[in-house]
Amino acid sequence: MSHPVSTKDKLLTVARAMFWTRGYSNVSVRDITKAAGVDAALVSRYFGSKFGLFEATLSEIPEWEALEAAPEDLLSAAVASFSHPYDPDVDQANPFTMLLANVIDPEIGAHVRGMVQQKLADPLTERLDGPNAEDRATMLLAALFGMALMRKNFQLKSLATASLDEIEAQTRHLAEAAIRYDA
Amino acid sequence: MSHPVSTKDKLLTVARAMFWTRGYSNVSVRDITKAAGVDAALVSRYFGSKFGLFEATLSEIPEWEALEAAPEDLLSAAVASFSHPYDPDVDQANPFTMLLANVIDPEIGAHVRGMVQQKLADPLTERLDGPNAEDRATMLLAALFGMALMRKNFQLKSLATASLDEIEAQTRHLAEAAIRYDA
């Protein structure tokens, strides 16, 4: 490593990986600090609270820009997030898994729901334009999240062994059908 | 009420409603027993443990039969489960929400994953038959769960206000595209 990584960065990195895959309330402060090799009290010092640490992992998400772009880029970003089947040793953290893992959380579910609407559905509706833009945006997201869910969360056999090309073809097929929808 | 409901049944009813919507580890034994107006110790007595109580809520799911039926029935069952937008006062418990709320749970995620494969994907693959049956079954499930996710979990605007007919039309559109897939 070029520079000695600061404790704050260590916490952020580990917290992001754990919160985004296991879900906020399934990860304890001590889980994070133990994995980061750091004292548990430092979470409160640097981020105010456990919730503050979680918010910090959300403050800068470079992937959002890709997701706010044209539908075609959103598709690529989505498929890229499927690249690995679930493997606890690999960092699976990406916006899709983060949203899926935290919607039902009692403490931050509402927070996450707002992000989906504002960061994904609303921009996408504007891009799609035309009739039924909002409905088609929703259906497109349903297709992308649906495929992500089948592969990463439910870990269905057919997607576990499929190549990235096959997954992309299937996802694209579903996504295009969504966009094509005409009430 | 015709018959005085037994304590065991009270626990089962409340546990099903809470576990299936909030997720297993987001619900405590005391949450359930307080809502059921029952002592917390009775969970251990009647079901052995918290996990035993959860398993009991899974032991008899009449909805499975509908889900194992032909794709057309699966679609109906899926759409029926979207009938209400999220409302904490209404019992939202159904197999779709149960699976979505519990996949990422550290204690029972694996259990739930197996159910999706065996109770949904495998039977559906057999029904669909033909080429790419397994892929098409997965894509169909992605479409159904995706729409459920958008409405019940993410609570997107366009689905919150949509009529049941509109939701069904959109879901059907996506589902038919999934079945039509040809590698």
Add this chain to the structure above:
DNA sequence: CCACAAAGTCAACAGTTGTTGACATGATCT
């Protein structure tokens, strides 16, 4: 009525949770 078992109550347990405040250490600046 009496004995026995089922049903329910209550307090307590050991473990984990997030968070705090007192303390020690180390570097920086005057």
Add this chain to the structure above:
DNA sequence: AGATCATGTCAACAACTGTTGACTTTGTGG
């Protein structure tokens, strides 16, 4: 050197977790 301040350590807190065992109450059969 001495003061200052960021950084890290440690023990402890109150609240909550699932679960247990001892107890009382209720109901049933002989």
